[in-house]
Structure formats: C-alpha cells, structure tokens
Amino acid sequence: MQVKTIKHRRFDEEANREYKIPVSFFNTIRNDPMSLYDTAYKFIRHHIDREVPRLKELMEYYQAQNEIKRWSGSPNPMNAHNQVASGFARYITNIRVGYFLGNDIQYKIVDDDGQDKTLADKIKELLKGYNDSSDTPYVDEMLKKDLSITGRAYDLVYVNEGETTLNLAKVDPTTVFVVYDDSIKARPLFAVRYYQTGVLDEQLQEQYEIYTDNALYRYHSDGGVPETNSPEQAVVFDGEEPLFFGRVPLTEYKNNDERTGDWEPELDQMDALDKAISTMANFQEDFNDAAMVITGKFADMTDPVYALDKNGNKIIGKDGKPIILEPAHPRVNSHNRMFYLKPYVMQTALNGERQIVAPSLQYVTKQYDSAGWSTYTNFLINEIHKYTNTPNVNDPNFASNASGVAMSYKLWGSDQERKIQESLYKCGLHARLSACLSYWDKINAIPGTNNVEDLVGMIDPNFDPNLPKNDDATAQLIQTLASVPGLNSLQTLREIEEKITGVTADAEQQRVDDEREHELRQASDYDNGATGIGKVFATGDRAEVDNQQQGD
Incomplete structure (x- = not known):
C-alpha cells in the first residue's frame, strides 16, 4: 500500500x-x-x-x-x-x-x-x-x-x-x-x-x-x-x-x-481573512487614487517652445515650419479640482470627413463585489469562532438577557x-x-515522616470558570438552598456566596468565628463585672456619669 x-x-x-x-x-x-x-x-x-x-x-x-x-x-x-x-x-x-x-x-x-x-x-x-x-x-x-x-x-x-x-x-x-x-x-x-x-x-x-x-x-x-x-x-x-x-x-x-x-x-x-481585508483595503486606496481618462482638448494649453538662433528668431526646418523643441501641452495640475475642456475636430482617414469629438473626463476603476466580500469575511469569522470554540460576542444571538440554558449551549x-x-x-x-x-x-517544615505523594493527594485544586455574573440569580439560589433544612452545608452556601461578595468561604468562617468570640468575651466581661451595670453590682463602686453641660 x-x-x-x-x-x-x-x-x-x-x-x-x-x-x-x-x-x-x-x-x-x-x-x-x-x-x-x-x-x-x-x-x-x-x-x-x-x-x-x-x-x-x-x-x-x-x-x-x-x-x-x-x-x-x-x-x-x-x-x-x-x-x-x-x-x-x-x-x-x-x-x-x-x-x-x-x-x-x-x-x-x-x-x-x-x-x-x-x-x-x-x-x-x-x-x-x-x-x-x-x-x-x-x-x-x-x-x-x-x-x-x-x-x-x-x-x-x-x-x-x-x-x-x-x-x-x-x-x-x-x-x-x-x-x-x-x-x-x-x-x-x-x-x-x-x-x-x-x-x-x-x-x-x-x-x-x-x-x-x-x-x-x-x-x-x-x-x-x-x-x-x-x-x-x-x-x-x-x-x-x-x-x-x-x-x-x-x-x-x-x-x-x-x-x-x-x-x-x-x-x-x-490568513484568508487577513488577505480578504488587505485586498479590500487595497481596493479602497486604489479607488481613491484611480487613473483619470480625458477625451477632448484642454482649453488651457501652454505655448510651444521653438528652436531659436542667436538673434532670437525661430529656426525654420526643412519642411518650412519652425522647429519645435517642446510642443504645447495641457496645463495639468493634480491639485486642481476643475479642468476646462473643449471639443476638437477629428478628420477621418477614409473620406477625409471631419468629426467633432465631445470632451469627457472619467476615472478608470474596477467594480468590487462588496456584498460578496462581506459574506466571505463573515463566513471566515464564523468559521474561526466555531472551530476554536470561542464565543462570538458580536453574534446577535449572543445576548446578555439570554436564559442560562441558552448561554450554556x-x-x-x-x-x-x-x-x-x-x-x-x-x-x-x-x-x-x-x-x-x-x-x-x-527541610523539616512539615512535621513527622511523610509520603510526598500522600501529601500531594491531600491538596485539591479547584477551578472556577470566569463567566459574567448574575448576582440576583445567585442570591435567589442561596435563599432557596438555605430554606431547605439539611440540604446543603453552611460551607457550601458560603462558597456560593463568594461569587457575589468576593470573600472566600474560609475568610467568611473566620469572620463569623471572630464575631462570636468577641460577643462571648463581651458577655463574660459583663457577667464578671468588668463592664456595664454589672460592674456596679459586682464591686459596689459608684457609677461614673459624664459631666453634663449647663442647661442640659
């Protein structure tokens, strides 16, 4: 084979x-x-x-x-x-x-x-x-x-x-x-x-x-x-x-x-997309710099330049006409926005009849299929998005108000x-x-005798895709999950809340623990007479009252 x-x-x-x-x-x-x-x-x-x-x-x-x-x-x-x-x-x-x-x-x-x-x-x-x-x-x-x-x-x-x-x-x-x-x-x-x-x-x-x-x-x-x-x-x-x-x-x-x-x-x-866009750019530039074709005679002409003798007189050639060094030509300036033309008489070679040729001025351009170009480039763009599995955010069907199921697809x-x-x-x-x-x-930073592979197995890396957030929907989900006793752990709910608050579940737990510890310490201080009215009963000291301003 x-x-x-x-x-x-x-x-x-x-x-x-x-x-x-x-x-x-x-x-x-x-x-x-x-x-x-x-x-x-x-x-x-x-x-x-x-x-x-x-x-x-x-x-x-x-x-x-x-x-x-x-x-x-x-x-x-x-x-x-x-x-x-x-x-x-x-x-x-x-x-x-x-x-x-x-x-x-x-x-x-x-x-x-x-x-x-x-x-x-x-x-x-x-x-x-x-x-x-x-x-x-x-x-x-x-x-x-x-x-x-x-x-x-x-x-x-x-x-x-x-x-x-x-x-x-x-x-x-x-x-x-x-x-x-x-x-x-x-x-x-x-x-x-x-x-x-x-x-x-x-x-x-x-x-x-x-x-x-x-x-x-x-x-x-x-x-x-x-x-x-x-x-x-x-x-x-x-x-x-x-x-x-x-x-x-x-x-x-x-x-x-x-x-x-x-x-x-x-x-x-x-590469095909780059070439299509470059070709269109070239067409647009060539269109702006298109060649001009003029039919007829310019009304504004220069004088011919004749050969002169030492006295400044025209030198006559063998045909009996003055010798022309530079023939007359139209006064053309590319910066001018207007040209003056006039008809000219053309004599035909067959019967010698004369024919008047009307003047004309136009650009030479080629026609470009702009609709076909647009279809082709859009096709390439969609193909690239499709085969790279990259969402096309310019797609009219890729809307921010689409349902979660539609976005998932x-x-x-x-x-x-x-x-x-x-x-x-x-x-x-x-x-x-x-x-x-x-x-x-x-270096004994980890206590005990350990198997490294077992230690690696204890670490679980979690990836969370970065998608547009819908905080309202997430908040409603948390309320729904929290309303069913025993359905989800508090840790799970806090991990979901993290997407809204930006506070990790561990950090949130630490905050809760700190607040609880603070409340317990305050209650203990009160019970032991360290603060508040409890101190009066515990020690018998007179309560201290801030001096009031006169007239209060």
Missing part, C-alpha cells in the same frame, strides 16, 4: 516532537556532566532547528505579525499594498485565559480521615505563603497564555542561593524542553534550559542548565550556540548544585495531547475543551506541588 504524505506543511514534521530516551541509557550518563551535556546538546540542536521556528511563528501571530506581513501583493508597484493583520489570535487567547483562570485557583486541603488536622493546617499555611510570595495566580495566567499560543508551557520551582524560601517562575517555551523516559508513564528524566547573555550583541555567551531529580548542572559556551559537531569540546562545565525536590523541578504543561495551541488549526482561515464547546485542559493543567500542578512538598519535607 502506498503511503500518502502531506505535500505542503506549514511547520516542520518534527516541529512538535516529544523527546524520550531509555532509562537504562540515562542511568549510564546521569552522573557524568559532560556525557549528560553531550546527549542534551543533541536535543538542543533539534529544538533550535526544528521546534523553535514553529513556536516563534505562533508567538508572532499572537502579536498580529501574521503571514500577511510577508505577502508580495500586486506585481504593479503603482498599486496599493496594504498588509492588514487581524488580532484574532490575541482575542482568542485572551478570552481563553480569562475564562480559564480569571478566578484564581483555590487549593482545598482534604484530610479524609480527619486524624491529622495539624498536618493539614501546616500544609495549608505553607501553601498559602508560597502562593502569595511567588505570585502563583499571575504565573498560572502566563502559563495558560503560553498554552493557548504554543500548546505547551513550563514553570520552574527554585530556591535562591542562601535562602530556603521557594520561588516559582514561568520559563519561555522557546528556551526549554523536558526529556522523558520511553515508558507509557513517560516520567521526566531531565530538563534543559538554555539562553544567551551579553551586552546587547557583544560578549555573547550561551548558558545551559540541565535539571535532574537531584542535581542542577551549569555550562556555558562563548559566542552563542556552538556549531561544532563535538559540543563537549566547545562548552565549559561551570559546576553542579544539589537539588532537594525529589523530581525534576522544571515542569511541562500541555494544552492537549497534541501540544497544539487553541487557534493553531485555524491559521489558514486567519453557547459555551458548550468551550466547556468540553476546558474540561480536558483542566485535567492536563492539574497534572502540571501535581508535579509543581510534589516538588514543593518534597522540599518542605526535606
């Missing part, structure tokens, strides 16, 4: 390859820095040559530097050549990021057996401090942005030198990759980050970092990425640092199994993708939390 291949690919066939090596091979090189770099460099070279071009082109689309910017346009240099790039990619990505992570991820600490509340409280305290100091909500949003654009994203858990506080950073996907083992589980073996340093374009050095589950290896080479076939001879090993994360601390997140962006499959439609496709992406994002969060908990366990 003949295998048919795609003739025209937008990206290299190897542009989205996942890197894997056998565990047995990795174990032979993991403790040898130069052998490890030699293997890593093969992937670096592939990453630079085959994968980075795709990532950079997708990022260019997000910045509205679309393929239309390379469009050659009309071969006539006098024609307009507009290159109008749409911002569709940015629009879709920003909608997806806001919908997915517009509300911060909430981490619930679940203690199933209820026996170790101290441990749960400690994890909660550590995690809150880490999220606050590392600004994880912002990092999560930037990770989702990279996922939407390139289909992959990376974060790094690290500790600054001389500190014990954990930090989190998003890493540029064009400068990093992870190498996995060749098992079905595909466990990460090591990760590579490479970047250039220097003063503008001078003193360039390429820096390399290789992360394993227990060490960080640093290297550098002068002049950027080495082109030699023997990279171990061009690179300098700078040193090794121990890591205490129990796993590779550089985590890869996937947007889907194919590692494609949210709008990547619709690039052809976007509009967002049905988005919710299907969101569910898949949420599951994959939780996998990345699991790896991040595993690195954090393993480190905290190593």
Whole structure:
C-alpha cells in the first residue's frame, strides 16, 4: 500500500516532537556532566532547528505579525499594498485565559480521615505563603497564555542561593524542553534550559542548565550556540548544585495531547481573512487614487517652445515650419479640482470627413463585489469562532438577557475543551506541588515522616470558570438552598456566596468565628463585672456619669 504524505506543511514534521530516551541509557550518563551535556546538546540542536521556528511563528501571530506581513501583493508597484493583520489570535487567547483562570485557583486541603488536622493546617499555611510570595495566580495566567499560543508551557520551582524560601517562575517555551523516559508513564528524566547573555550583541555567551531529580548542572559556551559537531569540546562545565525536590523541578504543561495551541488549526482561515481585508483595503486606496481618462482638448494649453538662433528668431526646418523643441501641452495640475475642456475636430482617414469629438473626463476603476466580500469575511469569522470554540460576542444571538440554558449551549464547546485542559493543567500542578512538598519535607517544615505523594493527594485544586455574573440569580439560589433544612452545608452556601461578595468561604468562617468570640468575651466581661451595670453590682463602686453641660 502506498503511503500518502502531506505535500505542503506549514511547520516542520518534527516541529512538535516529544523527546524520550531509555532509562537504562540515562542511568549510564546521569552522573557524568559532560556525557549528560553531550546527549542534551543533541536535543538542543533539534529544538533550535526544528521546534523553535514553529513556536516563534505562533508567538508572532499572537502579536498580529501574521503571514500577511510577508505577502508580495500586486506585481504593479503603482498599486496599493496594504498588509492588514487581524488580532484574532490575541482575542482568542485572551478570552481563553480569562475564562480559564480569571478566578484564581483555590487549593482545598482534604484530610479524609480527619486524624491529622495539624498536618493539614501546616500544609495549608505553607501553601498559602508560597502562593502569595511567588505570585502563583499571575504565573498560572502566563502559563495558560503560553498554552493557548504554543500548546505547551513550563514553570520552574527554585530556591535562591542562601535562602530556603521557594520561588516559582514561568520559563519561555522557546528556551526549554523536558526529556522523558520511553515508558507509557513517560516520567521526566531531565530538563534543559538554555539562553544567551551579553551586552546587547557583544560578549555573547550561551548558558545551559540541565535539571535532574537531584542535581542542577551549569555550562556555558562563548559566542552563542556552538556549531561544532563535538559540543563537549566547545562548552565549559561551570559546576553542579544539589537539588532537594525529589523530581525534576522544571515542569511541562500541555494544552492537549497534541501540544497544539487553541487557534493553531485555524491559521489558514486567519490568513484568508487577513488577505480578504488587505485586498479590500487595497481596493479602497486604489479607488481613491484611480487613473483619470480625458477625451477632448484642454482649453488651457501652454505655448510651444521653438528652436531659436542667436538673434532670437525661430529656426525654420526643412519642411518650412519652425522647429519645435517642446510642443504645447495641457496645463495639468493634480491639485486642481476643475479642468476646462473643449471639443476638437477629428478628420477621418477614409473620406477625409471631419468629426467633432465631445470632451469627457472619467476615472478608470474596477467594480468590487462588496456584498460578496462581506459574506466571505463573515463566513471566515464564523468559521474561526466555531472551530476554536470561542464565543462570538458580536453574534446577535449572543445576548446578555439570554436564559442560562441558552448561554450554556453557547459555551458548550468551550466547556468540553476546558474540561480536558483542566485535567492536563492539574497534572502540571501535581508535579509543581510534589516538588514543593518534597522540599518542605526535606527541610523539616512539615512535621513527622511523610509520603510526598500522600501529601500531594491531600491538596485539591479547584477551578472556577470566569463567566459574567448574575448576582440576583445567585442570591435567589442561596435563599432557596438555605430554606431547605439539611440540604446543603453552611460551607457550601458560603462558597456560593463568594461569587457575589468576593470573600472566600474560609475568610467568611473566620469572620463569623471572630464575631462570636468577641460577643462571648463581651458577655463574660459583663457577667464578671468588668463592664456595664454589672460592674456596679459586682464591686459596689459608684457609677461614673459624664459631666453634663449647663442647661442640659
């Protein structure tokens, strides 16, 4: 059977390859820095040559530097050549990021057996401090942005030198990759980050970092990425640092199994839309600068320029007429808004009859099917919205007063993708939390002897899609649920109220506890004669009355 291949690919066939090596091979090189770099460099070279071009082109689309910017346009240099790039990619990505992570991820600490509340409280305290100091909500949003654009994203858990506080950073996907083992589980073996340093374009050095589950290896080479076939001879090993994360601390997140962006499959439609809009822009500009065709004679003509002798007399030619150096021509000024024409007499060649030609003036333009253009562009816009599962807020049927069921159907496709992406994002969060908990366990920040995977299992990340709010409907729902005894816990009702008040259920519980404690303390003070009239009876002291003003 003949295998048919795609003739025209937008990206290299190897542009989205996942890197894997056998565990047995990795174990032979993991403790040898130069052998490890030699293997890593093969992937670096592939990453630079085959994968980075795709990532950079997708990022260019997000910045509205679309393929239309390379469009050659009309071969006539006098024609307009507009290159109008749409911002569709940015629009879709920003909608997806806001919908997915517009509300911060909430981490619930679940203690199933209820026996170790101290441990749960400690994890909660550590995690809150880490999220606050590392600004994880912002990092999560930037990770989702990279996922939407390139289909992959990376974060790094690290500790600054001389500190014990954990930090989190998003890493540029064009400068990093992870190498996995060749098992079905595909466990990460090591990760590579490479970047250039220097003063503008001078003193360039390429820096390399290789992360394993227990060490960080640093290297550098002068002049950027080495082109030699023997990279171990061009690179300098700078040193090794121990890591205490129990796993590779550089985590890869996937947007889907194919590692494609949210709008990547619709690039052809976007290019077609850009070309349609650019063509219309060119037509409008060419229409304004259309050529003028004039029939007849100009009433305002210049005098001919004759050849003169040294005395200033006209020189007569062989035909007995003065020699004309520059014939008379119409006085045409493109800035004039009015031209004066007159008829002229034309003699026919057949019988010598004379014919008067009436003057005329008109522009030469081509007709453009504006209705067809509008239909075509609207078709492309709707196709992009449909196949990227992005709601079209300009759709007249997408109304703010639509019922909840109608809005749910509009967002049905988005919710299907969101569910898949949420599951994959939780996998990345699991790896991040595993690195954090393993480190905290190593430095004895968590009491007792613990299994890190069990600790990770106690943390439940909750995603709350960011949708337009209907506070009235939510308030009515709370009243309905609260009116049925035993139907919902107070905690559940407070979690629903959070969507209106913005106060988390835990914070609301803390407020209630504080108010109750304050009321009990006041009642106790009164009963013990510390305040109020009770103090008079308890101590026998005279009650103090403020001095009244005269006349009161």
